[in-house]
Amino acid sequence: MQRYLNILGQYLSPLKGKVAVLLLAMLAGIGLQLWIPQITRNFIDAATQKGPEGTLIQLAVMFLVFALLNQGFSTLSTYLSADIGWTTTNALRVDLFRRVMRLDMRFHKDRTPGELIERIDGDVTSISNFFSQFVVRVTSSALLAVGILALLWREDWRVGLIITAYVVVIFFVLQKRAEVAVPATRLEREASASMFGFIEERLAGLDDIRANGAGRYTMNRMHHVAKDWLNKNLKSWYMRSTIWTSMMVLFSLGYCLTLGVGVYFFQQGLITLGTVYLFFNYMRMLEAPLDEITRQMQEFQKASAGILRVEELQNEKIDIEDNGTQHLPQGALSxxxxxxxxxxxxxxxxxxxxxxxxxxxxxxxxxxxxxxxxxxxxxxxxxxxxxxxxxxxxxxxxxxxxxxxxxxxxxxxxxxxxxFHASIRENLTFFDPSIPDSRIHAVLKELAMDSWVDALPEGLDTKLQANGAGxxxxxxxxxxxxxxxxxxxxxxxxxxxxxxxxxxxxxxxxxxxxxxxxxxxxxxxxxxxxxxxxxxxxxxxxxxxxxxxxxxxxxxxxxxxxxxxxxxxxxxxxxxxxxxxxxx
Incomplete structure (x- = not known):
């Protein structure tokens, strides 16, 4: 777990202000979610007891206001989660790309560009949810679940005890299934990287494949590579879905248990009809945080495989150390x-x-x-x-x-x-905007290329096709x-x-x-x-x-x-x- 916290802290610390606002928005939303069922319970009891119309109107207005505020905080949380997720994962992509660019030829000779694309983009995408949502959502869901249980204990200790025992069983199941899909998900990511590498290699050699009639062989190999990826993908999905299946069964049992206890207590005259609704509504509300925790655990399993592969890339040894402090002389070099x-x-x-x-x-x-x-x-x-x-x-x-x-x-x-698929200027300067056009034109003139460039429709701004086609x-x-x-x-x-x-x-x-x-x-x-x-x-x-x-x-x-x-x-x-x- 420490490695996950380290990478989380590294990329979230520059955004601690946004993370704090996100946490506050989620906490405010939790408070509203806990209080809204109390308003509904009071409304039902007031209505069944034929209470004053003004009281009912007041409760209805409170319900609407709280519901709107809850939606507002939810929208703010969604926006901040997406913003934090994209910002952190883009920063990680840049760091990984910089790392790959620094790695020596020994590393690159053993890996295809397609495989590295999947590492830099695919693996990072798989852990974007970990950056933007995991800790905040799991924490807020846990707080919501604790708040619901506390309110249930306050209403009736027997109901609180029964539902608490139910939640303990669910978390026990979660804990047992937490790491079940990590190995399979890692194999899925590796198979995906292999498929990207295969596609990249074949597209790069398309002319030779066509000229030598190797199309059928290439498609046959593609079939085997894709089949391997599919099989590992299905296995990974199946392993992760065992958590969802277990939770679905447990939730169904929980609803039956809550309704049964509520109806029994109501028939005994121990609680009001509004309280029966309150119990059921809190039970229904428990589904959301527990389901969120379950989903986040599944996402975490996918993220774990991605994080392990990202760590492998970050820890890849760089043989060429850049510690030089001496400066080369100007002019021709010996x-x-x-x-x-x-x-x-x-x-x-x-x-x-x-x-x-x-x-x-x-x-x-x-x-x-x-x-x-x-x-x-x-x-x-x-x-x-x-x-x-x-x-x-x-x-x-x-x-x-x-x-x-x-x-x-x-x-x-x-x-x-x-x-590159860029302008002539960008191709000549390697995208360095500090090189003035006057210097570029002087070089082109020295090479007798100035008339050729001037004859182009947009001069130095003329876009070249990929790989200089044309x-x-x-x-x-x-x-x-x-x-x-x-x-x-x-x-x-x-x-x-x-x-x-x-x-x-x-x-x-x-x-x-x-x-x-x-x-x-x-x-x-x-x-x-x-x-x-x-x-x-x-x-x-x-x-x-x-x-x-x-x-x-x-x-x-x-x-x-x-x-x-x-x-x-x-x-x-x-x-x-x-x-x-x-x-x-």
């Missing part, structure tokens, strides 16, 4: 790998790398798929930390630099550009270059951005590459040898080791070097094949 080793678990990926790049130098990085090129780049961004050894940028250990600053000083252009590959790449220009990094990494372009667009892009690398350190991951002709140094990686590293011109002239051999036998479109021939 790069130094000192006996750097990196492993994924037990799999050694990079093995004792040693090399240096001076500020402003450009490195051409060659190697077959799986040689370690992508891992080397991820280390530069601190998506991972070295297993051993050091990586220095601008003379500083990368771990000594704040993550935000490091990733601003290292820019990258990939073959697959991620564009743009050519060259236009997408140039937008990515403009992003990096605006970032103004000291180190630029290019993952062969021109490999899939037509010759005319490639020439345009090569001009942009030249402008981007001017005054900056660069690393070009090459899939074609002609791409590294602008490089100062060449590195050849194979199975995580440096086979060759040196000045490009010197390696080119050295006929025994691997780079020289590649140049003699290479064709522009088969670098992987030539690397394999040379044993790289």
């Amino acid at each position: 790069v130094n790998f000192d006996n750097l080793t990196f492993a994924y678990g037990d799999h050694l990926v990079l093995k004792g790398l040693n090399f240096d790049l001076k500020p402003g130098e450009v490195l051409g990085l060659l190697g077959r798929t799986g040689s370690g090129k992508s891992t080397l780049v991820r280390l530069l961004f601190r998506l991972y930390d070295p297993t051993s050894g050091t990586l220095k940028l601008g003379g500083l250990d990368s771990r000594e630099v704040p993550l935000k600053e490091l990733r601003q000083k290292v820019g990258m252009v990939t073959q697959d550009v991620q564009l 743009l050519s590959a060259g236009e997408s790449q140039l937008l990515a270059f403009a992003r990096v220009f605006l970032q103004d990094p000291g180190l630029v990494i290019l993952d062969e951005p021109s490999s899939r372009l037509d010759p005319a667009t490639e020439r345009h892009l090569n001009q942009a590459i030249g402008r981007l690398l001017k005054g900056r350190t660069g690393i070009i991951i090459a899939h074609r040898l002609d791409t590294v002709e602008r490089a100062d140094k060449i590195m050849v990686l194979s199975q995580g080791e440096i086979l060759e590293f040196g000045e490009r011109e010197a390696l080119k002239q050295d006929r025994s070097s691997r780079y020289s051999q590649m140049l003699r036998v290479s064709r522009a479109d088969n670098l992987e094949e030539e690397l394999e021939k040379l044993g790289v």
Whole structure:
């Protein structure tokens, strides 16, 4: 229970004023609910005893006023509950999303985006009631039930004793069933996350699924995933419904018991007809708080599973610690790998790398798929930390630099550009409104993109389709270059951005590459040898080791070097094949 109180206090404490008003509104409503049956009892007794008409009118007016006030407090409580629930759960969503964004690649490699969406949204939705209603409603319902029992004891101790015993039985049943559905509900949430992940993966690969005729297989898998989710959902619902079923039976017995006792006492002349109604009405009123407690317990069971999964995400270990206090120098950055080793678990990926790049130098990085090129780049961004050894940028250990600053000083252009369903301005600035349009236009002009943007219907405000649909590959790449220009990094990494372009667009892009690398350190991951002709140094990686590293011109002239051999036998479109021939 302590973990639930901790998370409740964390997100409700900023809203303590609203929570206090909500509690007061509910307490006022409880008082009115307890008093209204007394008015009704007095009205019935006055009417059966032919009391004064003025008394009846006065009681009727009091009943209406109290009923209206009760409705007003109920409306206020409903509004505040919804407001508190949405505010707290949105804050929790933001915190979870921030947590997911900070978690390293080890975490993300094991989970699909669809699964994380279900964690951030689905699990949080399941506990929204816990934030907005659980404590307040359970407390107010318990107070209402205690108030009803106290009034029953005041009216007749025998009736009070019988109904109190009945309530004790109900709470005993509640206590026994309290945790029955938590494991099943947790499995239901996990199955839901798996289904979201499955759908997300298949939609992302829709073109390949259609092109390879895998539609029937995909639908068959969807059937199994959905069946698993349905079965776990039904089991979870059944386990939770056992509480409701038990309460329905107990309430039916309670009504029979109350009516039977009331009629007996009335026939014995011990109570009035109005008091019989009072007993029955209080018994009926007991159903509401007990039913509310029952329902809240069911919601709590669902929330418990969500809270456990949220806690798992909040407690997920962050391997990349952001404790840096040193600041990178302005301008081009030097790069130094000192006996750097990196492993994924037990799999050694990079093995004792040693090399240096001076500020402003450009490195051409060659190697077959799986040689370690992508891992080397991820280390530069601190998506991972070295297993051993050091990586220095601008003379500083990368771990000594704040993550935000490091990733601003290292820019990258990939073959697959991620564009958002937003305006061109927002795509270029990554939604940073502080970057002025004058600077954006200057960058576009430098890349010779100004005429293209000016010709668009709304210029920088033109909305792009999701994933850049409707743009050519060259236009997408140039937008990515403009992003990096605006970032103004000291180190630029290019993952062969021109490999899939037509010759005319490639020439345009090569001009942009030249402008981007001017005054900056660069690393070009090459899939074609002609791409590294602008490089100062060449590195050849194979199975995580440096086979060759040196000045490009010197390696080119050295006929025994691997780079020289590649140049003699290479064709522009088969670098992987030539690397394999040379044993790289």
